[in-house]
Amino acid sequence: MGRIVCFGELLLRLGAPGRELLLQSPQLQVQVGGAEANVAVSLSRFGHDVAMVSTVAGNALGAHALAELRRHGVDTRSVREDADGRMGLYFLTTGAVQRASEVVYDRADSAFANSTAADYDWPALLQGAQWLHLSGVSPALGPDVAQATLAAARAARALGVRVSFDGNFRPKLWQRWGGDAQAILHELFAQADIVFADYRDIEVILGQRFEQADVVARVEAAAAAAFEAFPQLQWLACTQRQTLSVDHHALGALLLGRDGTRAQAPVRQLQGIVDRIGGGDAFAAGILHGILSAFDADATVRFGLAAGGLKHSIPGDFNPVSEADVSDSMSGADPRVRAVLKLAPVIPVFTPDDIDDAVQVAQALFRGGLPVIEVTLRTPRALEAIKAMVDAVPDAVIGAGTVLDAAQMQAVKQAGGRFAVSPGATPRLYAAARDADLPYLPGVATGSELIVGLEHGLDTFKFFPAVQAGGAAMLSAWHGPFGDVRFCPTGGISAQTASQFLHLPNVLCVGGSWLTTVALMQTRDWDSVERLAREAAVLAS
Missing domain, CATH: 3.20.20.70 (Aldolase class I)
Incomplete structure (x- = not known):
């Protein structure tokens, strides 16, 4: 199997201990994360050759983030270090009972957000790669990194590298700099072989509404529209989440193919949730692992959902589990x-x-x-x-x-x-x-x-x-x-x-x-x- 390259921002997460409010405790716990890095770690733990492309601060904080990726087997040699840059941060208060979790971002003008397309030599960075994984978070951070993300997708397509794209539509990030989310995300969808998106993402990109009574029917209608609009697109995958309480969610998943393939994983009841952040990234990594491993569609969506579900039991952004761990946590159907x-x-x-x-x-x-x-x-x-x-x-x-x-x-x-x-x-x-x-x-x-x-x-x-x-x-x-x-x-x-x-x-x-x-x-x-x-x-x- 060829290499998988992930492009995106490495973040430091500062969280209050346990279920305390952010400013209630004099201590904050530090962890490393980021949407694309989360996928990179999962795929590496599943046994794939994975490289991270990014820009971090050229200081002890950036060095710590890279060391964490390397600890999970991710190649960080293609990550730039900006001596004058800063790390993006986010602060987490974990919810409890009626109180929802809360995230506060401090990532404006980070080393990654200020990087430009010229900073990345994509023909060299993608040498030997089979897949490039991107998300909609990166282009939402600013005009320069938006162009860098587009350049990555274009280069991958020109080089015959398949593109995985997680929609991750974050309207507040786009609004901060007035970016044209619809146009940029439209092009990224057009370059992708697989997208992780539900009907709401596609509504933004295609500018049309899907108003079927059933959520699954909306996703299926949106997928059909996406397959028609984007000839390169082969797969669409998404989860369906019902929040019953802060620590009890019902999670299902759907995988749809251009050829009419439809696979739906049975809903999993996730009770006693420890940390839901990174669950979607774990799901995406599970789906990619299934495709790379030539699983059939049913097995792929089951594995993806099991990986995403397992992440809810693990604190931090990363899902540091093996393929065997995920398989053991699957439905167990005889x-x-x-x-x-x-x-x-x-x-x-x-x-x-x-x-x-x-x-x-x-x-x-x-x-x-x-x-x-x-x-x-x-x-x-x-x-x-x-x-x-x-x-x-x-x-x-x-x-x-x-x-x-x-x-x-x-x-x-x-x-x-x-x-x-x-x-x-x-x-x-x-x-x-x-x-x-x-x-x-x-x-x-x-x-x-x-x-x-x-x-x-x-x-x-x-x-x-x-x-x-x-x-x-x-x-x-x-x-x-x-x-x-x-x-x-x-x-x-x-x-x-x-x-x-x-x-x-x-x-x-x-x-x-x-x-x-x-x-x-x-x-x-x-x-x-x-x-x-x-x-x-x-x-x-």
């Missing part, structure tokens, strides 16, 4: 669940009374092309039936439904069951599935139940009872806010109505009992069971 659900469009739901009949059912369904079978724990011999079916048809994937407690979860595991399904879920059931190491499909019927499941790290659910809980219309409505979640609707579905669900983008398969009705069991009509299985096996085609 990939085996989706792997099972993708084996066939229909999972027969079977309630056994007789062990021999259960074996016949398993064989007939398997011959008919349905290898996954859910055996409900509604009869005394259900666990015994699971074991017999597993022994008789070892290539089938036999699991248990109506799992209601931890003891049943362990019993299913001991019987040879390959997965567990429940009509609802509790924290104890989630924990029991983890302890048993069983792929687990919990039932949900409401958005609240779904969010609880997401908080427990799952991304795939049984929608139950499907017809009574709103049917295909409900699942279609859920696809907007829960775009990355997948379902197996079960309950009230028949061979005639299954296709209504299977054609939805968030449905992997359906569960149904029409293949093993009471009448078929009473007559032991295994040929009809096999025929129904063959018909069901092609429902999604």
